Amino acid sequence: MVKEEKEIANRPDNTAFTQQRLPAWQPMLSAGIVIPGFVLIGLAFIGIGVALFVTSRSITVLEIDYTGIEKDSACFKCSNADVKNCVCNLVFSIDSLFEGPVFFYYGLSNYFQNYRKYAASRDDEQLSGDLDAFTAPSDSCSPYDYNSNDKPIVPCGAIANSMFNDTFVLYRVVNGANKLVPLDGKGIAWWTDYNVKFRNPSVTPLKNAFNNTVKPIFWPKPAYQLDASDPANNGFINQDFLVWMRRAALPDFRKLYRRITDGEYAKGLPAGNYSLTIAYNYPVESFDGRKKVVFSNVSWMGGKNEFLGIAYLVVGSLCVLMSIVMLIVYAKFKFPEED
Amino acid sequence: MLRRTLNRWLGRDERRVDSRNICVGHRSSSNNEAFIPPKFCDNRIVSSKYTVWNFLPKNLFEQFRRIANFYFLIIFLVQVIVDTPTSPVTSGLPLFFVITVTAIKQGYEDWLRHKADNEVNKYPVTVLEQGRRVRKESEKIKVGDVLEVDEDETFPCDLILLQSSREDDTCFVTTASLDGESNHKTHYTVPDTEKDLESLNATIECEQPQPDLYKFVGRMHIYKADQEPAVRSLGPENLLLKGSTLKNTQTICGVAIYTGMETKMALNYQGKSQKRSAVEKSINAFLLVYLCILVSKALVCTTLKYVWQNKPGQDEPWYNEKTQREKDTNLYLKMFTDFLSFMVLFNFIIPVSMYVTVEMQKFLGSFFITWDKDFFDPEIKEGALVNTSDLNEELGQVEYVFTDKTGTLTQNNMEFIECCIDGFQYKYQDAGTDLDGFCVTDGPANKVQHKAGREKEELFLRALCLCHTVQVKESPEQGQGQRDGLMDHVDGLGVDGEGLHPPPQEQRGFIASSPDEVALVKGAMRYGFTFLGFESKTMKILTRDNDVERYELLHVLNFDPVRRRMSVIVRSKSGDTLLFCKGADSSIFPRVRQEEVERIRMNVERNATEGYRTLCVAYKYLNAEEYAQADAGLREARLALQDREEKLMAVYNQVETGMSLIGATAVEDRLQEEAAETMEALQGAGMKVWVLTGDKMETAKSTCYACRLFQRNTELLELTVRTLEDGGRRREERLHELLVEYHKKAVQDAPPVKAGVTRAWSSANHDYGFIIDGATLSMVLNSSSESNSSRYKNLFLQICQNCTSVLCCRMAPLQKAQIVKMVKNSKGSPITLSIGDGANDVSMILEAHVGIGIKGKEGRQAVRNSDYAIPKLKHLKKLLLAHGHLYYVRIAHLVQYFFYKNLCFILPQFLYQFFCGYSQQPLYDAAYLTMYNICFTSMPILAYSLLEQHICMEVLLDNATLYRGIAKNGMLRWGPFFYWTLLGVFHGLLFFFGVRYLFGNPALQDNGQVFGNWSYGTIVFTVLVFTVTLKLALDTRHWTWINHFVIWGSLAFYVFFSFFWGGIIWPFLKQQRLYFVFANMLSSVSAWLVIILLILLSLLPEILLVVFRKPRGPHAGQITPVTPLTYKHLKDRQ
DSSP states (O other): HHHHHHHHHSSOOOTTTTTTOOBOOOOOOHHHHHHHHHHHHHHHHHHHHHHHHHHHHHHOOEEEEEOOOOSSSSGGGGGGOOOOOOEEEEEEEEEEEEEEEEEEEEESOOOOTTTTHHOOOOOOHHTOOHHHHHHOOOOOGTSSBBBSSSSSSSSSSSSHHOOOOOOEEOOOOOOOOEEOOOOOOOOOHHHHHHIIISSOSSOHHHHHHTTTTTTOOTTTOOGGGGOOGGGGGGGOOOHHHHHHHOOSSSSSSEEEEEESSGGGGEEEEEEEEEEEEEEEEOOOGGGEEEEEEEEEEBTTTBSOOOOHHHHHHHHHHHHHHHHHHHHHHHHHHHHHGGG | HHHHHHHHHHHHTTTTTOEEEEGHHHHHOOSSSSSOOOOOOOOOOOOOOOTTTHHHHHHHHHTSSHHHOOOOHHHHHHHHOOOSOOOOOHHHHHHHHHHHHHHHHHHHHHHHHHHHHHHHHHHEEEEEEEEEEEEEGGGGOOTTTTEEEEEBBBBEEEEEEEEESTTEEEEEEHHHHHSSOSSEEEEOOTTOOOGGGOOEEEEEEOOOOOOOOOOOOOOEEOTTTTTTOOEEEEOGGEEEOOOOOOEEEEEEEHHHHHHHHGGGHHHOOOOOOOOOOOHHHHHHHHHHHHHHHHHHHHHHHHHHHHHHHSSSSTTOOHHHHHHHHHHHHHHHHHHHHHHHHHHHHHGSSSSSSHHHHHHHHHHHHHHHHOOOOOGGGGTBBOOOOOOTTTGGGGGGGGOOOEEEEIIIIIIEEEEEEEEEEEEEEEEEOOTSSSTTTTTTHHHOTTTTTTOOHHHHHHHHHHHHHHOOOOEEEEOOTOOOOOOOHHHHHHHHHHHHHSSSSOOOGGGGEEOOOOOHHHHHHHHHHTTEEEEEEEEEEEEEEOOOOOOOEEEEEEEEEEETTTTTTEEEEEETTTTEEEEEEEEEEHGGGGOOOOOHHHHHHHHHHHHHTTTTTTEEEEEEEEEEHHHHHHHHHHHHHHHOSHHHHHHHHHHHHSSSSSSSSEEEEEEEEEEOHHHHHHHHHHHHOOOOOEEEEEEEEEEEEEHHHHHTTTTTEEEEEEEEEHHHTSSOOOHHHHHHHHHHHHHIIIIIOOOOOOTTTTHHHTTTEEEEEEEEEHHHHHHHHHHHHSHHHHHHHHHHHHHHHHHSSSESOOOHHHHHHHHHHHHHTTTTOOOOEEOOOSGGGGHHHHHHEEEEOOOSOOOOOOOOOSSSEEESTTHHIIIIIIIIIHHHHHHHHHHHHHHHHHHHHHHHHHHHHHTTTTTOOOOOOOHHHIIIIIITHHHHHHHHHOOOOSSSSHHHOOOGGGGGGTTTTGGGGHHHHHHHHHHHHHHHHHHHHHHHHHHHHHBOSTTBOOOHHHHHHHHHHHHHHHHHHHHHHHHOBBBBHHHHHHHHHHHHHHHHHHHHHSSSSTTSOOOOTTTTHHHHHTHHHHHHHHHHHHHHHHHHHHHHHHHHHHSTTTTTTSSSOOOOOHHHHHHHOO
């Protein structure tokens, strides 16, 4: 009896798992699966590719560089860093209706928003409205944490400090007269940034929260005065600020500035001449940067992007091509499984 | 340390002059010279590595000697000291985890060793101290102690035999656990020592400990009151070795001369060194490559950073000014810290998690060996045992198998199978309905009529009963020296002998120096002739008719390996003087009348090819004159002082002539179950099998035949003492000559062997088997001149490598290890495996890459020192062909996959540096960086590496040739590594640039909003996780529910985690980088499309490759190496 028990105790369990005999599915890549699979994938990709390509083609983009490096540029006079409060006028014309809604972007190039030190130079606690962080900004903001008088800077850090501050006003030139095109500054930032991630301190008026702090050195106005027209668009939840704080991935980037959705322009910008008045404040030539404005409409796939459509078409046709090659190879050399 | 000492002893044996002086029983010698008792080591055996005190520092030191651990330590320190893009926690935590787990594991293993040591060291022994018997623990024995050992006890240290309870001052021991010989050996007490050990006053002067089991030189000075001290010489026959067991002797007393680690047994052990598998070596090599990649990446980035910063405006644009401290830092220091930062940023390319996963895979994977019910042996009620899990994959790489013979290939259980009398074959049948239990199975013509005459039969059986040196065992209860008791026992034996099914006690009835003598005597007993034992000089046998016949034993002409026969001269009651001779066919046939030979030769040859050990039996009547001459010759030769051996030999040869052949016997050393099949499978799998045994050549050779290691058409190349002495010239010359000759035969004239030919194929050509013995081997290895030595060694190795099997006999344990070492270090450093069951195999088990112990009868030494232990030899087949193969494929894929997935993980991060001003900005969020290897991609590969069966087990077992497909580390060589690296680079480039071109316009949502850098990283990361996981899915050939669960589960977990991670404002995090990034990404159609595109584009080439790589042609299946993806043909063949 004891012996039997010992044997049972020592004998390995006879289960499928311990004996490595779990039932298993053993898939096989054979011609019967691979060739039709390739054809199907290829056709699907070509279909998607065509759709993408057509969509991308239908998107209109108008890009105007206004850095003012070139002498004939409208903003040439402003490119000199010594000129303060410079305003320049950019005149352009649209041949046919620029279908709406039109999105108005500004673009910067050779601008490294993804620089590590720069990227880390912010204090998310401050930006979420934590008043403690107002008086003691995070180390990561250095050297943009305290001004020369040791006063805390709010919002601190390099990103906030370097917020893009060129402003644009668009006019439609109708019979020689400038007619203001209304720009919609709402909904240009992520909903979650505006509603959850960035919070103003719950102090009214907002100004009081910023007592004993100073505005970022580069800023003309403190954070609570960013938008004089709309009190709800001030402080850390200013839409332009939010857009700027979402750092671009690459050194050449564009950011959404305004949408043109109001009234008569909801259908788009009608053909005609336009004038863009630019308050040229943002210096870029010190680091060889360029500035541009971009008007674009978008589709279901976002902005214009030829790459995706072409890539899909190429991969799709490659798949079809390979399946044909495989078919020929298979027909020529009988593979063992078909014998 | 131990090894160095060993080498000294081995190498310069003769130069060492010092010897040790021992006082027997610690009584100082009578002469009054001041005797300082020398210090000897105590009798403690230490095999453990750590103590409680040194565990922590020693273990940490050992662990950080590992290149990977050291590397991670450095990375961790850099992260602590330098301002780096990632936090020290990311590398510190995993490192701490790995170190702790390993330390616990090693600590546990060492604790087990401590326990085993204690078992030996605390074993109680009896010490005689001032006439009292004191029980002591074995470890307290000191050199000079007089010990008492009882029957069946193992000697606790090396002893000089002083006193035996047997009357003839001898004792019997068996050295089975030392050299594998399980027969009883006779040892003698020192002559003329007093019976009263109390009053014995003596010192022993002997050589310092040395590992050769068969050598011992010493002197004993016996001081007696008022007498000149007597000097007795001591030889190996007086020495009882630790590890051997006292047999058939009630009790002995001996003085300890070598203790603890200085015993011959301990000296024959080698320190248990850490074994590293070939896979681990590959990993280290790959690691170096990746380390180079890492360093060059960091160098490139650092250089480019400073080149780039030189352009005006780039270094410190107005929007990103430096802090005062940064400005003050020395430029070169900055460069250096930048370099380190890049190293840290890219350090994920060398995955710490790979080590964890590999360890886990090995640890968990080894359970499948323990769990395998095929390894369970109902006899010993145990299954396989895994002592180290580090070598699982090595089981799939074995090229040389070194196997012990006794107890491993054979059961060491001789059995009389059949005999041939006068040309008629007699086979014993258990059911024996035949009149005498005799049954003729095969004769020239009709069975019954042509049976050899009864007279011949009886002569033959008498010969078997008389011509031997067997003694009847005295059972202990009758060992009081009473003759009657002995008689009773003998009678009992006789009665037993008549029964066809003798009771088991009869099994231990005889003792002899060779087990086949016992088998013969027992064989004769089954046919009715029972040997009853000696009575002084008279041999008694019980005949078939129950008569007791007495023969006076006149002379024994001893067996020796050169003559290969032995004889006895007896005088029967009737006064006839008879000579019975038995021996190998080759030594008997020339000495008998030729007309008798042919009839028997046929039978002998048939038996030999069946693997039986055959002996021929002959006899001759000596008339009075002949006997007188022989008697005088023998006596004279025995007394000769010079050339005694030669003179004896001459007389022997003279006497043993003109005999008549009676018959032949066939004795089977029972092979282990399925030994031949196992050996065949191993050879079919491309392994070379070497038999290393301490046993005699003839015995070993017949075993080799029986195991089909040597086949009938195998040409044997023999390099033994016998062949060396054939030419009559100096041994050295002859050795040289033979080596050159064999080399010409086996190496130069042999057709070049193509890799991958099956055994059936090569046996059509010429098969060679090589035989060498220990003495010759030491000549080959330690030749007098240095240049010859290495040349002989080379020749020897080359010959051996061209032989299908090699047999090395008469090997000392350490010589076995030497052979293994020599092969291990030969060109191409093949993977070796040693398998054995006794303590004499321990050194070779430790030396080989993989050591396998058989849970045999000869103690547990081998099992304890082995890496794997299995109950039976037959289990080796499945262990290697199925488990080993699978483990290798699993771990090889695991390793390659790990490097691949980390390369394509880090490559986009590297490429991103070109777009972020070389600022060490990570592409992925810290959570992704840490979790990638730990959570997102670790489980599927672990499940794969535990469960994958690219070919199912039955097929692996049936087709041994499949094993060759992965030979020579086939899946981890530079070719496959390069392929995987290329794949990683391809995927990395694709991921990064695919997303890069998508981000040409970052407005990817239909509301016109733009994506930032974390979205970029998240898209790349999503593609990465999916591609890498699906790539594994594509490679998985064996989808159990666990694989499904883990693969799809990991992907689901990634998605879930990303939502979760981005869905909450984390209270303790400084930065909320990923808040809603993932959800926003999924709301963009373009992101979806690019993810799908990139995943498919990465995997399609792989699928194409698989499809096009399929074997073509009719025999493709046999030829193409087995890669995880080409196995379909195997299924078809099933």
